[in-house]
Every structure is written in structure tokens, then in C-alpha cells.
Amino acid sequence: MSGPSNMPIRQRLVALAAALLVISAVPAGAAPEEPVGYRMGKYRAEVPATLKGATVVDPAGAIGLWDSKGAVFVDVLPRPPRPSGLAEGTVWRPPVRRNIPGSTWLANVGFGKINPDVEAYFRTNLETLSGGDRAAPLLFYCLAKCWMSWNAAKRALEWGYTNVYWFPEGTNGWTAAGRDVAESDPAPLKP
Numbered sequence: 077m078s079g080p081s082n083m084p085i086r087q088r089l090v091a092l093a094a095a096l097l098v099i100s101a102v103p104a105g106a107a108p109e110e111p112v113g114y115r116m117g118k119y120r121a122e123v124p125a126t127l128k129g130a131t132v133v134d135p136a137g138a139i140g141l142w143d144s145k146g147a148v149f150v151d152v153l154p155r156p157p158r159p160s161g162l163a164e165g166t167v168w169r170p171p172v173r174r175n176i177p178g179s180t181w182l183a184n185v186g187f188g189k190i191n192p193d194v195e196a197y198f199r200t201n202l203e204t205l206s207g208g209d210r211a212a213p214l215l216f217y218c219l220a221k222c223w224m225s226w227n228a229a230k231r232a233l234e235w236g237y238t239n240v241y242w243f244p245e246g247t248n249g250w251t252a253a254g255r256d257v258a259e260s261d262p263a264p265l266k267p
Contacts, residue, residue, distance in 0.1 A: 119187075130229050151182070198228070
């Protein structure tokens with residue numbers, strides 16, 4: 077018999093090392109395929125490397141757009157609601173958001189399904205930010221490994237915006253590149 081258990085130890089170790097090299101050649105956390113629809117849950121996960129119709133930028137690309145004022149930056153990180161069950165009169169302060177300076181924070185627009193009020197808020201703000209020009213450059217971001225910016229950028233594309241940038245590394249990539257962030261408040265949700 078010449079199976080693995082009959083191989084000399086050195087040959088088994090060489091075979092094991094070769095197998096490990098093959099396994100390590102497959103990247104851990106490889107980017108998933110781009111879905112047809114929106115991501116509907118588990119928003120903090122590996123994101124695709126692409127968004128059909130959009131230009132995907134890395135930190136250097138985002139910094140270049142920011143430095144040249146080449147795009148309107150739109151942060152879509154959700155803002156957590158006031159916890160239910162707090163006693164009346166309890167002061168609650170939402171977590172502080174630090175985002176790319178000069179960005180507009182459109183909270184909660186990156187969910188897979190948004191209610192009509194949030195959709196109107198998103199559409200109205202995009203119209204204002206773009207000056208009514210569907211070709212105005214818009215850059216969407218959130219955090220690294222967050223589908224919210226992918227969903228929001230996809231939605232803008234579906235609404236006819238043609239110059240959409242997606243920055244999948246978001247504020248994590250921005251700060252890792254040595255750039256500053258600034259405290260921000262979301263654009264108010266108007267009735």
C-alpha cells in the first residue's frame with residue numbers, strides 16, 4: 077500500500093505544506109458576488125468589489141476627489157433610535173459620528189428597504205446636493221465592511237444619477253490613510 081499513512085514522515089510534511097499553500101492562496105473573506113437586489117440584512121459583512129454603474133474608489137481615490145472638490149460626499153451610516161423603555165425625562169444622547177469633513181450625513185438611507193418618509197428624505201437631499209443635476213458626482217460611504225453605502229449608491233443609480241462613486245472602506249479607510257474626521261449631525265428628517 078502506498079497511501080498517506082505509509083508515506084515517510086518527511087513526504088507527509090511536504091504534502092501537508094503544499095496543501096496549506098493551496099488553501100492560503102484562496103483569500104480569507106473574499107469579496108462576495110454583487111447581488112441583483114439590495115442587501116436586506118447583516119449589513120456589517122464583506123462587501124462586493126463592484127457596483128455596476130458606479131466607480132469604486134479606494135482611500136487614495138476618495139482623498140483625490142475630496143482634495144479636488146470633485147464630488148459631494150454622502151455619509152449613510154444609520155443613526156440608532158432612542159432606546160425604547162427609557163423613563164420619561166431620561167436624557168439620551170446618540171453616539172457621536174465622526175465622518176469625512178464636509179460630508180452630508182443622510183442617516184438611515186442605506187437599509188435594503190426604506191420607508192416612504194426615508195425615501196423622500198433621501199431623494200430630496202440628493203436633489204439638493206446635486207443641484208438638480210443627475211450627472212453631478214456623488215460619493216457614498218459608511219464604514220468598512222458595511223453594505224449601507226453599497227445600497228445607497230445602488231439606489232442613487234436606479235434613480236438616474238450617473239456619476240456615482242462608492243467608497244467601500246468609508247471612514248475606516250479614510251482615517252487609516254491618515255486623514256482627519258469631524259463630528260457630524262445627520263441632515264434633519266423633514267416631514
